[in-house]
Amino acid sequence: MTVTTSGPLPTGPYDVAIVGAGVVGSAIARRLAHHPRLRIALVEAQDDVGQGTSKANTAILHTGFDAVPGTLEARLVREGARELAAYAAESGIPVEPVGALLVAWDEEQLAALPRLAEKAERNEYHATRLLGPAELYDREPHLGPGALGALHVPGESIICPWTTTLAYATQAVRNGVDLHLDSPVEGAARHDGVHHLTTPRGPLRARWLVNAAGLHADTLDRLLGHDDFTVTPRRGQLIVHDKFARALVRHILLPVPTALGKGVLVAPTVHGNVLLGPTAEDLDDRTATNSTAEGLDRLREQGRRILPALLDEEVTAVYAGLRAATGVDDYRIAAHPDQAYVTVGGIRSTGLTASLAIAAHVTALLTDAGLDPGPERAPAPVRMPNLGEAFPRPYQRPDLVAADPDHGRLVCHCERVSRGEIRDALASTIPPRSLDGLRRRTRAGAGRCQGFYCGAAVRALFEEAQG
Amino acid sequence: MTRHVDVLVIGAGPAGLAAASRLAAGGARVEVLDREQRAGGVPRHCAHGGFGTPLHPLTGPACARLLADAATRAGAVVRTGVTALDWAGPRTLTTVGPEGPENVAAGAVVLATGARERPRAARLVPGTRPAGVYTTGELQQAVHLYGQPIGSRAVIVGAEDVSYAAAGTVRAAGAEVVALVTHLPRAQTTPARALDARLRHRIPLLTDTTITELLGHGRPTGVRVRHRDGRAATLPCDTVVFTGDFVPDHELARRGGIALDPGTRGPAVDGALRTSHPGVFAVGSVLHAVQSAATAAREGTHAATAVRDWLTGAAWPGGVPLLADPPLRWIAPNRVTPADRLPYVLRTTALLPRPVLHVTQDGRPLHRERPRLRTAVPNRTLTLTARWAHRIDPEGGPVRVTAG
Numbered sequence: 106m107t108v109t110t111s112g113p114l115p116t117g118p119y120d121v122a123i124v125g126a127g128v129v130g131s132a133i134a135r136r137l138a139h140h141p142r143l144r145i146a147l148v149e150a151q152d153d154v155g156q157g158t159s160k161a162n163t164a165i166l167h168t169g170f171d172a173v174p175g176t177l178e179a180r181l182v183r184e185g186a187r188e189l190a191a192y193a194a195e196s197g198i199p200v201e202p203v204g205a206l207l208v209a210w211d212e213e214q215l216a217a218l219p220r221l222a223e224k225a226e227r228n229e230y231h232a233t234r235l236l237g238p239a240e241l242y243d244r245e246p247h248l249g250p251g252a253l254g255a256l257h258v259p260g261e262s263i264i265c266p267w268t269t270t271l272a273y274a275t276q277a278v279r280n281g282v283d284l285h286l287d288s289p290v291e292g293a294a295r296h297d298g299v300h301h302l303t304t305p306r307g308p309l310r311a312r313w314l315v316n317a318a319g320l321h322a323d324t325l326d327r328l329l330g331h332d333d334f335t336v337t338p339r340r341g342q343l344i345v346h347d348k349f350a351r352a353l354v355r356h357i358l359l360p361v362p363t364a365l366g367k368g369v370l371v372a373p374t375v376h377g378n379v380l381l382g383p384t385a386e387d388l389d390d391r392t393a394t395n396s397t398a399e400g401l402d403r404l405r406e407q408g409r410r411i412l413p414a415l416l417d418e419e420v421t422a423v424y425a426g427l428r429a430a431t432g433v434d435d436y437r438i439a440a441h442p443d444q445a446y447v448t449v450g451g452i453r454s455t456g457l458t459a460s461l462a463i464a465a466h467v468t469a470l471l472t473d474a475g476l477d478p479g480p481e482r483a484p485a486p487v488r489m490p491n492l493g494e495a496f497p498r499p500y501q502r503p504d505l506v507a508a509d510p511d512h513g514r515l516v517c518h519c520e521r522v523s524r525g526e527i528r529d530a531l532a533s534t535i536p537p538r539s540l541d542g543l544r545r546r547t548r549a550g551a552g553r554c555q556g557f558y559c560g561a562a563v564r565a566l567f568e569e570a571q572g
Numbered sequence: 573m574t575r576h577v578d579v580l581v582i583g584a585g586p587a588g589l590a591a592a593s594r595l596a597a598g599g600a601r602v603e604v605l606d607r608e609q610r611a612g613g614v615p616r617h618c619a620h621g622g623f624g625t626p627l628h629p630l631t632g633p634a635c636a637r638l639l640a641d642a643a644t645r646a647g648a649v650v651r652t653g654v655t656a657l658d659w660a661g662p663r664t665l666t667t668v669g670p671e672g673p674e675n676v677a678a679g680a681v682v683l684a685t686g687a688r689e690r691p692r693a694a695r696l697v698p699g700t701r702p703a704g705v706y707t708t709g710e711l712q713q714a715v716h717l718y719g720q721p722i723g724s725r726a727v728i729v730g731a732e733d734v735s736y737a738a739a740g741t742v743r744a745a746g747a748e749v750v751a752l753v754t755h756l757p758r759a760q761t762t763p764a765r766a767l768d769a770r771l772r773h774r775i776p777l778l779t780d781t782t783i784t785e786l787l788g789h790g791r792p793t794g795v796r797v798r799h800r801d802g803r804a805a806t807l808p809c810d811t812v813v814f815t816g817d818f819v820p821d822h823e824l825a826r827r828g829g830i831a832l833d834p835g836t837r838g839p840a841v842d843g844a845l846r847t848s849h850p851g852v853f854a855v856g857s858v859l860h861a862v863q864s865a866a867t868a869a870r871e872g873t874h875a876a877t878a879v880r881d882w883l884t885g886a887a888w889p890g891g892v893p894l895l896a897d898p899p900l901r902w903i904a905p906n907r908v909t910p911a912d913r914l915p916y917v918l919r920t921t922a923l924l925p926r927p928v929l930h931v932t933q934d935g936r937p938l939h940r941e942r943p944r945l946r947t948a949v950p951n952r953t954l955t956l957t958a959r960w961a962h963r964i965d966p967e968g969g970p971v972r973v974t975a976g
Contacts, residue, residue: 510670555691
């Protein structure tokens with residue numbers, strides 16, 4: 106198992122290099138790892154997997170009911186949702202099938218609901234149902250006054266985005282993929298049928314190249330001579346509310362898109378919090394993951410209308426993510442067989458849901474273009490530590506605590522993270538390289554006190570493991 | 573498996589330990605649970621003085637040890653590293669520790685779960701999310717318990733007692749305090765302490781100033797600040813400490829459905845520290861985030877009497893609500909019975925020069941008192957005696973406290 110973070114990159118050519126270890130790149134690496142003969146590199150600019158759009162999103166496993174019918178995205182979301190639900194169950198990724206309600210607050214939105222139901226039909230999603238106000242308030246008693254009705258989409262689920270990316274990458278690495286972190290690709294050229302990628306850690310060579318660079322996919326694409334699309338980072342600010350807010354909402358409450366734009370959603374998370382967001386701000390700066398006073402004010406104002414009691418609960422976290430918008434309502438996946446190169450660009454907020462289907466699609470594009478993957482063998486399944494509140498956490502399992510008392514020693518009290526979980530994460534296949542990475546793997550420090558009680562203790566455990 | 577004790581105290585800080593000491597000395601079987609590895613609560617990491625009494629001054633850690641030793645000597649069982657998770661009955665709690673899960677049932681439960689500072693996110697301070705952003709609690713533990721390095725230049729948000737304590741910790745860690753920043757027009761500590769920081773340690777105090785943005789990826793590079801008059805500036809720093817703005821750690825109280833006071837957000841209690849649930853008491857900073865360790869310990873001791881009465885069959889009076897009218901922010905205790913003797917603590921949202929507190933019930937004046945503080949300031953404690961409590965009508969309406 107190879108995860109590198111420093112020193113020169115291996116000199117021998119890989120069969121395939123995947124640039125970008127987000128949810129999409131990691132899924133592609135995992136899929137290609139079904140072919141033991143392939144030598145695969147997963148190359149990531151940052152110090153951990155899932156550090157871009159994959160870590161800061163709304164954490165929803167979509168049905169694809171509202172995709173643009175007939176697009177590649179619509180098909181991949183539809184297929185990916187089914188595959189990911191099955192994969193999550195097998196791998197211990199927390200998923201809760203809470204369902205979504207598109208809540209109409211005015212006549213225009215109410216009139217849009219039947220059209221959305223028809224769109225869902227065209228996307229082969231047949232379970233939507235229109236609800237009147239009585240049934241709506243019955244299902245969501247804390248909803249603010251004035252809702253006129255809703256479209257119920259029972260198949261929409263919530264999922265842990267961090268565990269998903271980590272599961273893919275872990276399974277990939279355990280099945281022979283080399284993960285190179287802290288390796289930003291700064292140049293790319295192809296000579297004699299081999300791609301030469303330039304990184305601060307030296308060159309990396311590969312016969313086939315997959316561009317899953319997310320917000321930077323267009324930059325890499327241009328290095329290879331293509332000018333097919335431009336990524337405009339669309340910032341989404343989100344507010345995470347205290348676990349006490351979880352009882353206020355049962356479904357994902359989605360806005361009804363209208364000509365005036367899209368509102369914000371209120372959604373429970375599998376970690377037991379409630380999300381409010383996102384904003385949608387088109388920016389130029391691909392590093393602008395900062396929140397703003399105006400953005401937070403606007404979210405709070407909209408949240409107050411949707412779920413008034415939400416604003417009485419404490420805010421646990423605020424974050425902002427950038428989605429890779431490209432000006433077209435579809436993914437930008439393109440094979441360039443002459444260059445032994447596949448671009449996987451413009452993967453927007455549905456990328457988490459579609460990730461496994463994107464991976465299968467990209468694998469097919471590679472083989473169609475001439476990659477000989479060799480024999481196929483299903484990789485050994487992974488079992489990820491459970492971060493979901495709907496499933497027993499280690500401290501709630503007497504068998505685990507009896508076998509390992511460290512699971513009864515809680516370090517992070519707000520999120521009830523045991524010393525055993527922290528120890529295991531620090532010794533895992535892809536260990537965290539920062540406290541943020543540890544938090545995404547365990548929830549340590551992600552709770553309402555944000556480290557008031559446990560911050561120093563968690564840092565001590567982390568530093569001890571770094572030696 | 574359920575184990576039985578006479579009194580179960582949740583939280584081994586000053587309030588919980590003081591209650592346990594007094595009750596155990598009186599012969600009760602008392603167990604104290606604390607989820608931390610060491611007993612003592614917040615004073616464990618307050619490496620500064622100001623604890624103990626004027627005649628016997630102590631540092632926080634010494635005070636924590638003294639209280640824990642006293643409880644153990646009195647016969648209380650103090651179990652650390654054990655977390656009370658939830659309620660399994662009116663006075664039964666589910667717990668977990670290295671020995672596994674266990675239910676503990678008690679004749680009386682004393683909640684002493686303390687308080688925490690609101691972190692950056694809860695204050696909705698915009699900007700990036702760099703490391704190196706602390707609360708005082710985390711900072712003190714990092715520096716005093718773990719010897720961890722912090723940055724070299726720290727901005728401290730707040731100018732109340734805890735903010736000055738945080739400044740001391742920053743200096744003890746060998747770092748420089750760039751400034752204390754408060755949105756209020758003055759420091760909220762003793763004039764002597766404010767002057768000492770400014771003149772002896774040359775720490776600038778920025779009043780009427782708010783933090784509008786955190787800057788920097790990875791590590792902070794600075795904070796943007798804005799003065800009430802509109803002037804803005806960037807303070808370069810690599811560490812930011814959010815101090816004060818305490819909230820009660822009321823998770824167990826809320827999980828148990830115990831009534832909270834809308835002002836303090838902690839359990840509503842009467843002068844005997846009785847909550848809305850018979851047999852469940854609450855003491856210390858969960859009631860009034862926050863007061864000194866001495867106040868918390870005094871409450872713990874005070875509660876012991878009512879706990880003993882309850883265990884020997886006393887009734888559970890409801891009391892009438894005690895309300896603090898604006899600009900007073902809250903009062904604790906916040907219910908009152910005629911037998912109450914415990915002094916009250918209050919907070920104000922606005923500066924009140926030479927305040928006079930008036931206590932009335934249904935328009936009937938009960939009491940008038942001039943507090944010791946010359947000027948009431950937000951984030952500083954005002955006190956009110958309970959000398960008037962016997963005059964209330966237990967069947968009457970809410971008792972109101974107003975500042976004149």
